[in-house]
Amino acid sequence: MTSAEKGVVYLVGAGPGDPELLTLRALRLLETADVVFYDDLVPEQILALAQRHALVTSVGKRCGRPRISQAGINALLIESARAGQSVVRLKSGDPLVFGRAGEELAALRAAGVRFEVVPGITAALAAGAALQLPLTDRNSASKLIFCTGHHADGKQAAPLWRGPLPTDATVVVYMPGRDLERIARELAEAGVAGDVACCAISHAATERQSWVAARLDGLAKVECGPAPVLLVVGRTMAPLLAADRPEMLAGLFVSAAGTAEEVDPR
Ligand SMILES: C[S@@+](CC[C@H](N)C(=O)[O-])C[C@H]1O[C@@H](n2cnc3c(N)ncnc32)[C@H](O)[C@@H]1O
Structure with missing residues (x-):
């Protein structure tokens, strides 16, 4: 080597x-x-x-x-x-x-x-693996968009996305910051439906990982875990909200070390 x-x-x-x-x-x-x-x-x-x-x-x-x-x-x-x-x-x-x-x-x-x-494994891919969910799906997500709510120093804050977002995309927001209300508003303005699932995952693929999921129309009230946090938005995240997946609602993870651990889903 x-x-x-x-x-x-x-x-x-x-x-x-x-x-x-x-x-x-x-x-x-x-x-x-x-x-x-x-x-x-x-x-x-x-x-x-x-x-x-x-x-x-x-x-x-x-x-x-x-x-x-x-x-x-x-x-x-x-x-x-x-x-x-x-x-x-x-x-x-x-x-x-x-x-x-x-x-x-x-x-x-x-x-x-x-x-x-x-190259290294980017946070979006680590998040998919941690959540045990695909980021693309041939029925609902043929596009994967990486974007950020963070802008270069000295620049005026720009919107997360200009114009309508494709409805068949999983959107991954790097550096979303703590103001999820603003991000939720901007995603809604870009045409993301209120019932689309969103997941804020903190410290993905580490022993400290935790996540919280909500529909887009409830995202503003979500308090996410400590930085680094990644926001994943799309139909691919729907199982996190499904009542028939209690282990997901309970925020049950298999940690990077391979042991199941309970986290606070809030
Ligand atoms: C400056 S960017 C660097 C991104 C990095 N180059 C990558 O490919 O993942 C830092 C942002 O990446 C995301 N991030 C990095 N590691 C993460 C992790 N383990 N869990 C969740 N988000 C993470 C967070 O959104 C964080 O604010």
Whole structure:
């Protein structure tokens, strides 16, 4: 298997948080890199896989207040590679999904630094697996839409979606924030019917996962679990509301570790 090469930056997806959901390539690179720069959502158990002498540094940005600017992160990546180190840039989920990877790749390209992208399991896929529900369905969901309610700093808040949403889509909202009332309103304005099922899942595919489900017309009253939270909306989520699936209404999960555990569905 490939070891991390000196002078190369690897943009690596860490997946949703369970170390067993890392790719083999991500694991091998983590185990052999000289330097690891990671984001806030990457848990300790994954960072612990880095080799003992690696320099492991957080470059996370919390709640929009930058601890280190994006330009600063780009500079760190370039300097470390130019100093002859092998560099893993570790991002939660998949590095190319809502992770500002475009800016880092552009900076590396402009600097002439070699790089590679290693995909990871994005939160939407982890959520489907955690809920044991498909995200597409040949009868009700032939489209899968990933979107976000979060916008670049300094930009005016834009709507989640412009125009009508396809009725045969599962919509996954990354970074939905705590204001589910606004999101519910915007989805309704985009034509999503009031009886469509919505699920806010917190810490999907980790030991802390929990979820709460509601119809769109009840979503505003929902209080979701702690961040990170993902909102999944669509007919594919209907079993979460079905009275004949009591184990789902009770929020019964099979955790990443494989043991059933009860969570508070609220
Ligand atoms: C900056 S985005 C990064 C997304 C990441 N690149 C991915 O592919 O999953 C962070 C958002 O992803 C979602 N997220 C990431 N990990 C999650 C998890 N384990 N459970 C639920 N949502 C998660 C949340 O919406 C969170 O606010």
